[in-house]
Amino acid sequence: METLKVDMTAAKRLEAERIAPVTSAGLPAKVVARDVNVYYGEKHALKSVNVDIPDRGVTAFIGPSGCGKSTFLRCINRMNDTISICRVTGKITIDNQDIYDPSLDVVQLRARVGMVFQKPNPFPKSIFDNVAYGPRIHGLAKSRTDLEEIVTASLEKAGLWNEVKDRLNDSGTGLSGGQQQRLCIARAIAVNPDVILMDEPCSALDPIATAKVETLIDELRGNYCIIIVTHSMQQAARVSQRTAFFHLGTLVEEGPTEKIFSAPSDPRTQDYITGRTG
Amino acid sequence: MTDITATPMLPKRVRFDSEEMVARVKRRYRSERLFKSLGGAALLLTAVFVVTVLLDIIYKGLPAFTQHHLVLDVPVRADVIDPKGTKNPEDLRSADYFALMRDALATAVPGIEGRVEKKRLNGILSSGAGNELRDRVLADPSIIGTTVKVPLLLSDDSDIYLKGKQTRVTEIPARGTAVPSATKGEITITSSGTEFADDVAVLKKAIVNRIAELKSRLTIVETRDPQAAEATSLKDEIAALEAHSSQPASAETLDSKMPSLLVAINGGLVKLSSISDSSATGTALLPLQSTNEAAPGKWSVVTYDKPESNRKTGDLEAAVLEKLRADGKVENKFNTIFFTHGDSRDAELAGILGSLVGSVLMLIVTIALALPFGVLAAVYLEEFAPKNKFTNLIEININNLAAVPSIVFGLLGLAVFLNFFGLPRSAPLVGGLVLALLVLPTIIIAARASMRAVPPSIKEAALGVGASHQQAIFHHVLPLATPGIMTGTIIGMAHALGETAPLLMIGMLAFIVDVPQGFTDPATALPAQIYIWSDLPEQAFEAKTAAAIMVLLGVLLLMNGLAIWLRSKFERRW
Ligand SMILES: Nc1ncnc2c1ncn2[C@@H]1O[C@H](COP(=O)(O)OP(=O)(O)O)[C@@H](O)[C@H]1O
Ligand SMILES: [Mg+2]
Numbered sequence: 001m002e003t004l005k006v007d008m009t010a011a012k013r014l015e016a017e018r019i020a021p022v023t024s025a026g027l028p029a030k031v032v033a034r035d036v037n038v039y040y041g042e043k044h045a046l047k048s049v050n051v052d053i054p055d056r057g058v059t060a061f062i063g064p065s066g067c068g069k070s071t072f073l074r075c076i077n078r079m080n081d082t083i084s085i086c087r088v089t090g091k092i093t094i095d096n097q098d099i100y101d102p103s104l105d106v107v108q109l110r111a112r113v114g115m116v117f118q119k120p121n122p123f124p125k126s127i128f129d130n131v132a133y134g135p136r137i138h139g140l141a142k143s144r145t146d147l148e149e150i151v152t153a154s155l156e157k158a159g160l161w162n163e164v165k166d167r168l169n170d171s172g173t174g175l176s177g178g179q180q181q182r183l184c185i186a187r188a189i190a191v192n193p194d195v196i197l198m199d200e201p202c203s204a205l206d207p208i209a210t211a212k213v214e215t216l217i218d219e220l221r222g223n224y225c226i227i228i229v230t231h232s233m234q235q236a237a238r239v240s241q242r243t244a245f246f247h248l249g250t251l252v253e254e255g256p257t258e259k260i261f262s263a264p265s266d267p268r269t270q271d272y273i274t275g276r277t278g
Numbered sequence: 279m280t281d282i283t284a285t286p287m288l289p290k291r292v293r294f295d296s297e298e299m300v301a302r303v304k305r306r307y308r309s310e311r312l313f314k315s316l317g318g319a320a321l322l323l324t325a326v327f328v329v330t331v332l333l334d335i336i337y338k339g340l341p342a343f344t345q346h347h348l349v350l351d352v353p354v355r356a357d358v359i360d361p362k363g364t365k366n367p368e369d370l371r372s373a374d375y376f377a378l379m380r381d382a383l384a385t386a387v388p389g390i391e392g393r394v395e396k397k398r399l400n401g402i403l404s405s406g407a408g409n410e411l412r413d414r415v416l417a418d419p420s421i422i423g424t425t426v427k428v429p430l431l432l433s434d435d436s437d438i439y440l441k442g443k444q445t446r447v448t449e450i451p452a453r454g455t456a457v458p459s460a461t462k463g464e465i466t467i468t469s470s471g472t473e474f475a476d477d478v479a480v481l482k483k484a485i486v487n488r489i490a491e492l493k494s495r496l497t498i499v500e501t502r503d504p505q506a507a508e509a510t511s512l513k514d515e516i517a518a519l520e521a522h523s524s525q526p527a528s529a530e531t532l533d534s535k536m537p538s539l540l541v542a543i544n545g546g547l548v549k550l551s552s553i554s555d556s557s558a559t560g561t562a563l564l565p566l567q568s569t570n571e572a573a574p575g576k577w578s579v580v581t582y583d584k585p586e587s588n589r590k591t592g593d594l595e596a597a598v599l600e601k602l603r604a605d606g607k608v609e610n611k612f613n614t615i616f617f618t619h620g621d622s623r624d625a626e627l628a629g630i631l632g633s634l635v636g637s638v639l640m641l642i643v644t645i646a647l648a649l650p651f652g653v654l655a656a657v658y659l660e661e662f663a664p665k666n667k668f669t670n671l672i673e674i675n676i677n678n679l680a681a682v683p684s685i686v687f688g689l690l691g692l693a694v695f696l697n698f699f700g701l702p703r704s705a706p707l708v709g710g711l712v713l714a715l716l717v718l719p720t721i722i723i724a725a726r727a728s729m730r731a732v733p734p735s736i737k738e739a740a741l742g743v744g745a746s747h748q749q750a751i752f753h754h755v756l757p758l759a760t761p762g763i764m765t766g767t768i769i770g771m772a773h774a775l776g777e778t779a780p781l782l783m784i785g786m787l788a789f790i791v792d793v794p795q796g797f798t799d800p801a802t803a804l805p806a807q808i809y810i811w812s813d814l815p816e817q818a819f820e821a822k823t824a825a826a827i828m829v830l831l832g833v834l835l836l837m838n839g840l841a842i843w844l845r846s847k848f849e850r851r852w
Contacts, residue, residue, distance in 0.1 A: 077742070079738070079741065079742070082738075082741065084665070107744050107745070107746045108744070109744075110741060110742060110743070110744040111743070111744030114742065114743065115742035116742075117735060117738060117739065117742070119735060121733070121735035121736060121738065121739040122739070123736060123739060123740070123754060124736070124758065133740070133743060133745075133753070134743035134744060134745075137743075137744065137745055137749055137753075138744060184739070187739075187743060188742070188743060190743075191743055191744060
């Protein structure tokens with residue numbers, strides 16, 4: 001995989017990605033998990049998860065609270081490494097590369113796998129610096145103009161450009177909640193990842209901001225492999241093409257979203273989507 | 279719901295107008311009021327204490343910021359300071375400028391004769407009275423041979439006298455006409471009025487009181503042992519006093535244990551040694567111009583309320599100073615010496631610059647060591663250290679270190695830095711090292727606390743875009759923690775600035791005259807200087823002590839201001 005190709009500036013790559021043809025079917029699996037188990041100390045939080053997540057598109061993780069959705073999501077960019085008691089077994093690959101391979105640099109992995117958190121968490125820096133931080137530390141911009149291009153492109157992609165173009169030097173924390181979350185998405189996009197993980201990105205937002213973020217996710221799905229954890233089944237139905245249902249640490253079933261919502265094969269899924277468990 | 283008795287009973291619905299409820303609300307209000315007033319009282323009490331202390335310090339210290347000088351015309355005689363006429367700076371530097379000052383003073387206060395009197399006259403000047411002229415001559419040797427107007431530094435006692443801290447002076451114009459018998463030496467003044475009657479009455483009353491006192495003492499002594507030697511001497515004394523007071527128009531003698539009585543007449547001043555209702559005898563402190571008769575209102579009786587034996591400035595000195603003040607030759611100027619000189623045995627020549635520079639040098643060493651080490655230790659312990667028994671032990675030790683008595687750090691400095699590494703005694707370098715050890719735990723604890731206060735979501739965000747752990751810490755967590763670290767550091771520095779005990783052990787509690795020029799020069803520190811001065815018997819050092827405390831508090835205030843400024847600056851960046 002050559003996402004961090006050096007002969008192309010990041011801005012040009014962003015441009016190229018935008019006009020790249022979108023193929024929704026027949027793509028090979030991007031993220032593959034085999035027999036993934038996660039333990040928090042003694043607690044067995046995730047039990048033998050197997051899943052293939054396709055490239056280009058939105059996959060939603062749904063399930064009752066505490067069933068391990070976030071835990072699995074954080075396995076994909078190895079964010080769980082920061083929790084000292086957390087232990088992961090099994091195998092996860094992105095583009096056939098084992099991400100738990102000791103020779104793999106976790107920092108580079110996280111540059112390829114962006115993350116958007118539940119609570120908007122912009123840096124207490126300017127809007128520009130928020131977006132520019134990733135490209136800066138990865139050396140993606142050769143010059144200030146390059147950097148400005150990347151920031152502009154990312155903010156445009158995140159649908160925030162028109163709202164903030166006159167105040168790029170204002171603090172990112174001064175934006176509204178919805179704008180902050182889109183800023184976080186822009187920040188994740190700016191390093192041009194393959195995969196974007198979103199952990200309940202709308203749970204702290206009002207309905208209008210939620211709608212904007214959902215539209216944005218829909219626009220982005222042509223270029224990225226997006227995995228979104230959500231509590232809202234409506235949201236899952238609206239934005240995702242595939243849905244995975246988790247229950248008590250196991251992945252119960254995974255499939256096209258319409259199928260999961262209309263004809264789930266497992267009674268537990270049936271119970272959950274009809275609101276009998278939750 | 280068949281078994282009604284098993285259903286738990288809900289409490290009765292609250293009725294807000296019930297008596298019980300009203301009483302409960304009242305009780306709550308009362309306890310809130312009580313709490314409020316207790317809090318207010320505590321605050322008030324604290325404020326009163328703080329204000330009292332501050333006012334006391336300011337009241338005592340303010341006089342030290344000014345210093346009295348005599349401004350005299352001084353002939354810069356070449357034969358005294360440059361007899362060879364070379365104008366060689368070395369010779370000029372070591373010349374006897376004080377001799378010129380002596381002469382100028384004798385010109386300003388003529389008629390003082392006698393070796394002792396002359397010595398006392400010169401005693402009103404500071405031993406450094408010639409320094410100002412010396413500096414001027416060195417700066418511009420061409421003034422040799424001319425007469426220049428220079429301020430002469432007065433001694434500490436003269437300064438205190440002129441600040442009115444020694445005795446109250448009252449001057450009552452006389453009603454009668456007086457004739458002095460001579461112009462100098464022993465003089466008798468005869469007045470047509472009864473100028474001295476009041477004073478005589480006071481003295482007679484004092485004698486009566488004294489007799490009563492002696493008699494009661496005698497009774498006590500006699501009941502114990504009628505034959506005691508003390509009884510006999512008491513009886514003799516009583517008899518003498520009684521014999522004296524029985525004479526109706528007797529002259530009363532004055533001594534140094536009583537307020538001093540003087541007569542200002544014909545341009546001179548006579549110190550009285552014995553008085554009767556209308557005449558008085560005494561010696562001339564300042565010679566009279568003539569023996570002419572003085573009309574009522576043209577002469578006066580002067581009283582120095584505090585007995586001469588109880589004050590540092592004798593009657594002669596006081597008389598001279600009063601005369602110089604009346605002649606307009608005394609000036610009260612801002613005390614620059616206090617801010618430009620090191621310590622001195624002479625209060626009027628002692629300044630805080632030496633200790634201030636010592637403190638600053640020490641703090642530079644302290645902050646240069648404690649801040650980087652403290653912050654790095656905090657970052658490592660907080661973010662990178664493995665959690666095991668060893669790091670646990672280190673943590674516990676750091677926390678305990680903050681509570682170790684500071685003298686222990688002094689002992690450590692003595693043993694390690696002086697004895698083992700052989701660093702010089704009294705050096706700011708060693709002081710700074712010791713204080714760095716002292717404040718290190720404070721800084722580590724503050725830095726860790728403020729790093730922990732940074733929301734973890736910030737670190738996650740940085741990790742999420744692919745920052746390494748170290749980048750996340752140094753780009754995001756540490757800058758966000760900086761205001762807190764800064765506050766902790768300033769608190770630590772303020773603590774270090776006020777610390778005296780550890781300096782004791784490494785020889786920084788010392789009398790050091792020279793202002794230190796480097797980190798290894800002998801130096802003392804502000805609090806040490808305060809302690810040294812507070813221990814000295816001279817009255818002038820009392821004011822210096824308070825003034826030095828004011829400077830110390832001022833420096834602390836400045837440091838806090840700096841901290842606030844830095845904090846706001848750092849906060850604006852985000
Ligand atoms: N840092 C942690 N330490 C210990 N247990 C955790 C931690 N994070 C999550 N867990 C546990 O793992 C389980 C799954 O949590 P999570 O993945 O956050 O669920 P959710 O599906 O709601 O996102 C929960 O039972 C939770 O208590
Ligand atoms: Mg979750």
